[in-house]
Amino acid sequence: MTANVAASRLQDSGAYALELDSVARHFGALVALTGINMRIAAGERRAVLGSNGAGKTTLFNAITGDFLPTEGRIKFFGEDITDLPPHERIRRGLRRTYQISQLFGGLSVLDNIYLACRGVSRKRYSLIRPKPSDANRMQAESILHAVHLESVRDTPVSNLSHGQQRQLEIAMALGGAPRFILFDEPAAGLSPTERRDLIEILNALPAHIGYIIIEHDLDVALRVSEYVSMMHNGKLFKEGTPEEIENDPQVQEIYLGGGHG
Amino acid sequence: MNADVTQNPATPARNLLARIGTGHLVLAALLLAYPLVSSDFFLTQIGGYSLIFGMLALSLSLLAGYGGMVSLAQISFAGVAGYTVAIFGENNSNILGFGWPWWLVMPLALFFAATSSALIGWVSVRTEGIYTIMITLAVATAAFYFVRQNYTLFNGFPGYTGLRAPIVFGVNFRDPVPFYYMCLVAATLSYAAVLYAARSTFGLTLQAIRDNPRRMRAIGFDVTAHKVVAWFYAGLIAGLAGVLLVWFNGRISPGTINVAAAINVLIIAVIGGLKHPIGPFVGAVMVVLMQTFAIDIVGAERFNTLIGVFFLAIVFFSPDGILGLWGQLRQRLAQEDLRSRQ
Ligand SMILES: Nc1ncnc2c1ncn2[C@@H]1O[C@H](COP(=O)(O)OP(=O)(O)OP(=O)(O)O)[C@@H](O)[C@H]1O
Ligand SMILES: [Mg+2]
Numbered sequence: 001m002t003a004n005v006a007a008s009r010l011q012d013s014g015a016y017a018l019e020l021d022s023v024a025r026h027f028g029a030l031v032a033l034t035g036i037n038m039r040i041a042a043g044e045r046r047a048v049l050g051s052n053g054a055g056k057t058t059l060f061n062a063i064t065g066d067f068l069p070t071e072g073r074i075k076f077f078g079e080d081i082t083d084l085p086p087h088e089r090i091r092r093g094l095r096r097t098y099q100i101s102q103l104f105g106g107l108s109v110l111d112n113i114y115l116a117c118r119g120v121s122r123k124r125y126s127l128i129r130p131k132p133s134d135a136n137r138m139q140a141e142s143i144l145h146a147v148h149l150e151s152v153r154d155t156p157v158s159n160l161s162h163g164q165q166r167q168l169e170i171a172m173a174l175g176g177a178p179r180f181i182l183f184d185e186p187a188a189g190l191s192p193t194e195r196r197d198l199i200e201i202l203n204a205l206p207a208h209i210g211y212i213i214i215e216h217d218l219d220v221a222l223r224v225s226e227y228v229s230m231m232h233n234g235k236l237f238k239e240g241t242p243e244e245i246e247n248d249p250q251v252q253e254i255y256l257g258g259g260h261g
Numbered sequence: 262m263n264a265d266v267t268q269n270p271a272t273p274a275r276n277l278l279a280r281i282g283t284g285h286l287v288l289a290a291l292l293l294a295y296p297l298v299s300s301d302f303f304l305t306q307i308g309g310y311s312l313i314f315g316m317l318a319l320s321l322s323l324l325a326g327y328g329g330m331v332s333l334a335q336i337s338f339a340g341v342a343g344y345t346v347a348i349f350g351e352n353n354s355n356i357l358g359f360g361w362p363w364w365l366v367m368p369l370a371l372f373f374a375a376t377s378s379a380l381i382g383w384v385s386v387r388t389e390g391i392y393t394i395m396i397t398l399a400v401a402t403a404a405f406y407f408v409r410q411n412y413t414l415f416n417g418f419p420g421y422t423g424l425r426a427p428i429v430f431g432v433n434f435r436d437p438v439p440f441y442y443m444c445l446v447a448a449t450l451s452y453a454a455v456l457y458a459a460r461s462t463f464g465l466t467l468q469a470i471r472d473n474p475r476r477m478r479a480i481g482f483d484v485t486a487h488k489v490v491a492w493f494y495a496g497l498i499a500g501l502a503g504v505l506l507v508w509f510n511g512r513i514s515p516g517t518i519n520v521a522a523a524i525n526v527l528i529i530a531v532i533g534g535l536k537h538p539i540g541p542f543v544g545a546v547m548v549v550l551m552q553t554f555a556i557d558i559v560g561a562e563r564f565n566t567l568i569g570v571f572f573l574a575i576v577f578f579s580p581d582g583i584l585g586l587w588g589q590l591r592q593r594l595a596q597e598d599l600r601s602r603q
Contacts (some may be wrong), residue, residue: 064479090481102476104469115469118462119481125460125490175480 015077017042017180017210018063023072025058033234034060036072042179043210045202047221049245050231056214057099059231060182065089077167077179091120093179097172097186099214101165105158109149109168112157113140116175141176147171147201170201181211187220199223218246225257283370292445301437306553309437309509311545312444316451318530318541320495321586323455326535327464328491330386331473333523334397335402338378338496339503340518342370344408344415346424346507353423356416363427371500378496379489386488392531409515420514424507432578447573448542451498455538458494528568532575534582543583 005234020038024031033055040046050056060065063074065086074082081089104112117136118124130137144150147167152160157168173181183202187195195217200215202224221228222242230238230251236252242250245251278286297306317335324330350366352358361369385396408415426434426443434443458464466487470477474484507513516522526549533544548568556564579585 066479086479087481087483090479091507096479100474102473102479104476106468107465108474111465112469114481115465115477116284118479121476124462125487127458127464129457129461166406172480201499215540 010023013157015042016040016075017044017077018212019073019074019075020063021060021075023059023069023074025055025062025067026070031234033062033069036236038229038236040180040212042077043146043208044227045225046212047225047228047242048212048214048231049216049218049221051215054231056231057184057232058234060096060184060212060214062173064094072202082232082251090176091176094182095173095176095178097104097169097184099184099188101169102170103165103168106156108154109160109164110140110144110153113143113175114167115169116140116172116258117143136175143171143174146174146204148197150240163190163197165193166190167201169215170198173207178209181209183211183213183215187213187215187217194218222246263556266347269524273274277412277514289449290299296438298439304437305509307546308441309444309505311542311549312441312448313502313505313521314526314529314549315533315542315545316448316498316505317526318533318544319448319451319455319538320498320502321526321536322533322535322541323378323495323498323528324491325530326540327467327471330488331390331396331527332385332397332492332495333527334378334381334400334404334525335495336518337382337401337583338374338499339506340404340408340513341377342374342500342503343374343507343513343517344421344556346504347421347513348414352421354416354419354421356421358421363429367504370504374500375493375496378499379493382487382492382495386485386492398520398523401518402520405515405519408518414514418515420512420517423514424511424513425441426508438541439598440509444509447501451501452538452542453498455498459538459602463487463490478479528539528572532572532582534579534584536581537584539593540582547583587592 016039018038018040020036023033023036025033030098035061048056048059058067062069064082065084065088069082072082073080074094076094077091081090086142104115107115114130114137117139121136132138139230144153147170149164149167149171152164157165160168166189170183170186173183186202187198190198202211205211213221213224215224225242228240228242228245229236230245238245238248240248269416299308317339320338321332321335324332324335346366347354349359349361349369350356350363351360381397381400385393388396408420409418411417426440428434432439432441459468466482467475470482470484470487477484477487506517510517529544529548530541531544532547533542534540551568551571552564555567559567574584575586579589581588
């Protein structure tokens, strides 16, 4: 049902970036995901909302291949990637960020982004220092700009504030040629100013890059996405435009009344 | 870009000097001038020996400081190189000793050391932290007992004697001054290579793997392969040190690569500090000076206690070794400076 709603809305947009067919993931007896059907068009920006433990991160892990799904198929731009290892999915333009920042604390901000750009290129064993004119280096500089981190370009990452680390976490997903990005709670722990900055960064991403953003804060989700999927107990239970979701009584009861932080 | 074309030819040389830095230039001048003021004993037993053990500790520091992998087997890879020199070159032990020239034996020794290091690396990269230490300690111990019991290849307990540094273009590298300079060149090359490569693409990947292997995998790097390559390079440096060590001693025996020697390398690296490739050399000078002079003062029995206490004191006051103390001192001076200006 919900999948059909999404499909009809996106009929004219052609190729899907992501298609999930009855994806499930069990951890022993625990059913973390079940019966997930999702169609996301290329360039679409989708928010996934749901209370703690709803299975949002598990959904991301299934898509990136960090944990393979127990059941179901996943297609990325029409290609079945269900059985591909994570790095093969990265080569195809899939990127993700983490709920808890996964950065290289001992390296500078620029070097972190440089490596993220380098990950899918050749000559990764080079013993030569990258020149400023190096293509990956130049991409890193422009990403640095895109995530508003120029002022801390050469600062070791362990010295950054939490907000800056979250911004860098986004930058790490922009290296290479991303086509679709999974953002896992990028706004968690950010101040109101930092949130505004984040919204600006996301809205300024090139139009061809689609994403799914997991977000607890409905206000943020509404301003960075065109369409919202609600998750609860490992299931998708509602999809709609931000306005529909905001005014849905069931959503208000389960999610907003669910006592989340 | 355009500026490069119009630059006059003198600038690149000046640029190079600027990039090397004043500290390095002063240090280089001191080390080059050292033979002018030092006795033969100080030249080889302190100078040469410190440079050799500094290289061994540098090989460990490359793995531990940049890659987060603590290895106790670096002395064993030096031993691989040393025994290669004994077996393929000339020795006095009437066993093997193919008599190959030094310019063939040396690259072969480095190659064997580096590949054996890569092999052990490949086995141990599946582990982390304390388990890497345990595996490499097991390797070092096994290597020691193996060469002690094997007489056909390693001549067992006595090992090989009569291993002499070559005479090249009339320069006898057995003599103290040429030997010192040979060690200085090898150590400088190793040091400069590590310092330069730390900021290379490979150097950055290694440090990133140390900080967060999960993210490295997630952005498309083959973490295991990068670690194994790091072990290969560490083995090259250990091998170079191993060749110099057998030329220094004139012999190699199981005692050269026993567990005490393995731990010695670790102590030097930790005392000096793992954060910068100069650390291992600072540590080596400290430990070699203590070994040479403290033994006379406190006696051989208490000597290990002394090193142990010194080690504990350093680790306690500065986890980053003497380099860390130096950093703390500089910071404090900078603060004093700020305060006095206010
Ligand atoms: N590796 C794992 N092993 C066992 N159980 C897991 C694992 N990962 C997740 N789970 C369980 O799966 C369920 C869904 O977890 P998930 O992390 O996907 O939730 P989430 O929606 O991201 O929640 P949060 O908002 O707290 O991040 C939880 O009950 C969690 O305990
Ligand atoms: Mg989560």
